[in-house]
Ligand SMILES: NC(=O)C1=CN([C@@H]2O[C@H](COP(=O)(O)OP(=O)(O)OC[C@H]3O[C@@H](n4cnc5c(N)ncnc54)[C@H](OP(=O)(O)O)[C@@H]3O)[C@@H](O)[C@H]2O)C=CC1
């Protein structure tokens with residue numbers, strides 16, 4: 001197990017066990033391959049395979065460009081490594097690099113809808129590596145080389161670029177250089193420095209470092225103001241030990257021999273070396289308002305906390321997502337390839353790289369529009385020391401960078417397809433991304449800024465304890481562990497959880513001084529509903545849900561999460577005995593189904609069995625409200641088996657009536673119905689009803705009844721490969737969330753975070 005310094009872990013750090021569990025969960029690894037065409041009938045087979053497949057074969061043989069029309073090549077990138085420089089962990093071999101390469105492949109998909117596959121090549125021999133890759137060209141639209149050590153990577157990349165007619169891009173070199181250069185331009189601007197007079201030290205003289213230095217020199221940085229260092233110290237003119245031609249090209253005329261000597265008075269320091277390479281003394285010796293990019297992964301050369309202890313005038317960036325200013329090639333490679341693929345570029349040239357630098361640097365200087373604020377944890381960042389570069393979840397990246405890259409490819413003559421309508425292309429690009437990940441990231445961050453006390457009502461269960469620990473570890477607030485103390489302690493011991501860490505508190509119902517207050521509260525609510533005082537006593541003494549909900553009702557906790565040991569409706573009844581709906585609202589459940597890059601909100605998946613027309617209209621309003629709060633402009637479809645009156649039937653009548661009620665209420669969101677699910681979700685089918693008032697496929701589906709809501713979300717999960725979050729309870733006066741029975745710890749912590757978010761400020 002790697003030795004990680006626990007004290008220096010930032011807020012969102014995960015434990016080693018969590019990382020292993022995540023990778024092992026379900027189907028091991030992070031990728032699978034799915035067909036894009038139906039493969040159900042004899043005819044499908046005849047088309048997809050023999051004899052039909054022969055037709056595109058001949059077409060491609062006659063005109064190779066048609067491979068982009070008839071195969072997956074045009075959207076497919078190989079992520080290729082031999083594992084000789086895995087992050088900052090060193091040469092751990094091809095097989096060990098696979099988790100990182102799978103990770104890069106899923107980032108391609110997640111951020112830019114580029115399909116990608118990882119290929120680990122088990123050789124350190126440069127010629128063997130080149131020969132292995134050079135013949136793969138027909139399979140891919142581009143090659144992303146990753147984590148190959150210097151100087152081999154330079155030879156490999158330049159030879160493959162000559163041998164292949166598709167983009168070959170060593171991400172650690174150029175991806176890193178592009179992001180670092182963009183961040184540097186902005187940091188120089190903020191500190192009033194000039195590119196030509198700034199003094200920069202780069203620690204590390206490998207793939208990333210050499211490329212960074214080359215790019216910034218190409219952009220006008222004075223060569224005499226740059227000093228590179230490696231494990232042997234300063235790379236000075238005349239040095240012979242540990243040199244190669246790429247280091248020699250940047251050897252400095254200087255008397256400095258150690259990093260410490262070189263760093264005295266430096267304006268900028270780039271770390272592309274190893275964890276902990278910068279000392280406090282070095283940082284202290286830098287010029288005023290120093291610019292420190294500690295980019296080693298997973299642990300930087302020095303942490304922002306350590307720098308903050310030494311000086312308060314630094315602009316600080318790291319390669320990590322859990323600190324401000326993430327200078328990491330994830331901001332580049334998905335979008336750079338997106339742009340290159342979309343114009344079928346033969347290469348990624350300097351013009352395209354510089355276009356990406358400028359697009360990225362400019363984006364950080366622009367005002368962040370309202371619909372992007374969610375990606376910034378609900379804050380509107382302003383160009384400044386804490387914001388020199390956009391965050392990876394910024395939804396503007398998907399349009400800004402590919403457009404700039406594609407345009408530069410066209411202008412520099414390497415595009416094999418010309419895009420004339422760049423504005424239309426930018427719109428298409430935006431539609432490729434679903435904001436759910438940024439929405440959830442923002443939700444977590446908001447909670448982190450106003451941490452909440454959440455009762456975990458079933459804390460004797462192991463997965464609940466794990467979720468509580470994760471809640472505390474992520475600094476979302478205090479997890480109140482409700483249960484019998486001896487049992488909680490026994491479970492914690494079995495699970496290896498240290499209950500003494502900050503952020504975990506046991507609430508032992510038996511000895512709580514608040515028991516009488518909760519009994520009085522509950523009795524006052526229930527006495528006219530047939531409950532005796534001793535019934536209230538029994539509920540508080542014996543039932544965790546009543547105890548937890550009373551804690552929340554009386555302000556002893558901000559919210560609660562339950563549901564592991566009891567079915568949903570029973571848990572909800574327990575809670576409803578203690579907590580009412582918010583005035584003017586209706587309590588409903590909304591599930592989020594995340595499928596193929598698209599999120600739909602489905603309601604009501606928890607409460608109303610057979611809602612009336614009035615109730616359906618309320619459900620539409622509540623669900624639209626949640627969608628809007630989560631950053632989705634709601635387009636609500638009220639679903640039925642029929643569409644706009646056909647086939648007619650009594651059951652659709654209620655739905656039609658609900659639409660009329662919404663008309664009368666003059667609600668401020670798009671809605672229409674009744675309609676079948678394919679009309680709601682498929683633009684082409686919807687176009688057959690030109691009078692439909694939805695401006696695009698629905699993102700909020702109001703189901704006609706609980707059974708259809710429940711059946712469809714469960715089918716989406718089991719058969720459609722969707723991730724389903726929820727049901728999220730909305731409309732209650734206090735923040736309560738109920739998980740499904742047997743939910744995993746990751747689901748429980750999500751629901752706890754949603755409860756904390758619901759608890760507001
Ligand atoms: N934030 C980001 O986006 C990225 C960050 N990186 C990080 O940059 C680092 C280097 O990666 P990469 O260039 O691919 O790897 P390479 O193996 O190509 O190069 C590593 C370089 O770092 C030098 N080095 C290692 N330890 C030290 C040290 N303690 N002091 C000075 N120099 C040292 C090596 O020196 P020598 O030549 O003497 O062996 C070598 O020059 C890694 O930590 C990686 O995670 C890389 C790519 C992207």
Ligand SMILES: CC(=O)C(=O)O
Nearest residue numbers: 086087088172297329
């Ligand atoms: C981010 C990255 O590619 C690296 O650290 O190697």
Ligand SMILES: [Mg+2]
Nearest residue numbers: 087146147172
């Ligand atoms: Mg890398």
